């Protein structure tokens with residue numbers, strides 16, 4: 013074995029050449045697989061037998077299945093797999109991946125940031141870059157060098173279950189927010205060749221711009237469905253985020269489950285190879301989504317061999333969770349033998365994968381250590397998340413009489429009511445992709461500060477706080493509350509589970525809001541992944557705040573409610589009146605929103 017490919021003193025191209033020359037065809041093909049870590053857990057020897065390219069922490073599979081696993085346990089788990097990979101013939105390190113889409117959200121105690129819908133409302137790319145840097149540190153602290161972020165979808169219909177993963181309906185905001193890549197990967201040096209992946213250091217991670225392309229433009233927001241739009245529309249709305257990500261050195265790009273004008277993206281050679289690789293000169297690797305190859309056919313997996321042939325020839329370099337590694341290698345080997353997949357397609361894919369691994373320094377530092385575990389959930393990280401929450405909240409109404417604003421709320425008063433399902437529930441305020449894929453309606457899902465905790469910590473000690481998730485009408489008669497904070501909103505949801513055609517405020521939150529606000533001067537804090545139907549209830553609200561999915565640092569909500577800081581957030585999404593107006597986006601000819609794109613009342617800090 014000529015092991016000089018492990019020598020960081022050699023050039024990237026020389027190292028790749030030396031390595032590829034020695035790789036068997038089977039070892040090349042196995043590099044194109046990203047297997048579910050549970051497959052390797054069941055039979056770790058496959059990591060020695062095949063030179064498997066990558067492993068994924070499928071959502072809901074923390075170390076030992078323990079959702080409260082410590083950072084050290086994550087490091088030990090990742091290193092365990094890596095040692096098996098290093099014991100393979102050529103010892104090519106595997107690339108371990110996870111979804112850190114709003115902080116390292118699979119890690120218990122990690123700092124959880126607002127989901128992208130809130131970050132778009134901050135209009136602050138510099139803030140988002142800092143969020144990327146913290147996310148990289150907390151992810152690397154667990155030994156993981158690759159994340160499936162940022163999602164740069166341009167959500168054009170809030171009925172889409174993933175709309176909260178999109179920064180905005182306006183591609184210009186999405187383009188700006190690709191600055192998160194500088195935080196995740198490090199700032200690409202100015203003399204770097206365009207389109208080439210860049211990762212700058214052991215506290216940085218390889219990023220993944222997703223989901224290519226048009227994921228946010230499907231009909232009625234139906235997840236994984238069809239995006240009907242002409243070439244100009246696709247290029248001007250859904251594509252610009254990818255130019256900007258590539259210029260900023262993004263290492264990988266994930267393909268969308270959706271179709272463009274009836275053609276599955278996972279089989280679209282024109283867009284993946286001719287446009288992304290040849291026209292935009294993207295030099296990192298293209299990865300499928302989970303079973304995205306299987307879903308080329310309906311039912312999923314009904315003709316895996318054909319799906320795999322079409323996906324690889326379309327230009328996909330790495331396949332996320334093939335059914336099993338043996339079949340994956342077998343099927344592709346036979347397609348190559350039968351001249352259905354050209355060997356230079358395999359070589360192109362492997363070169364791209366190795367380029368990212370070498371850029372990451374994975375060969376010289378394949379094993380992680382505990383050196384960053386004390387960087388998790390530091391005060392500095394919590395303060396950044398709290399700042400993000402403050403800047404993401406949008407004040408939509410402040411006073412039935414605009415001359416008598418309710419916010420900033422007085423800290424010192426006799427008695428206040430805090431009500432609502434979302435007032436004291438960390439799981440609900442973080443949303444999905446938190447500890448578990450779908451998230452959980454659980455108070456102590458992870459560590460953090462609920463909105464109730466934050467209010468209690470902010471008001472004057474002499475102020476009495478009454479907390480009731482859903483106060484009964486009796487208790488509201490002859491009340492003595494100076495005002496009420498009513499925190500209600502959506503359940504947690506991910507992907508198709510979040511598709512919703514009516515977008516009403518769910519019960520019991522709606523009733524709680526009506527019971528309280530018809531009797532007590534109230535500010536409603538809406539915890540949601542998108543705009544919801546509020547027009548009929550506006551008159552009874554004294555004030556209304558869109559808080560989106562703020563994450564673990566609930567103090568950011570109290571900070572602006574009580575005037576520690578002023579409201580500055582601006583809508584990054586049009587707030588419709590009724591769902592039959594949808595889709596309705598800024599710039600449309602017929603535009604009659606309840607609150608327009610860019611709307612947001614401001615307040616002065618006290």
Ligand SMILES: OC[C@@H]1[C@@H](O)[C@H](O)[C@@H](O)c2nc(CNc3ccccc3)cn21
Pocket residue numbers: 070071072111160222301302449507
């Ligand atoms: O988690 C990996 C990817 C994620 O990065 C994509 O954005 C998303 O489309 C996506 N969906 C799944 C499928 N969901 C799943 C949930 C729990 C266990 C296994 C798979 C995986 N992934």
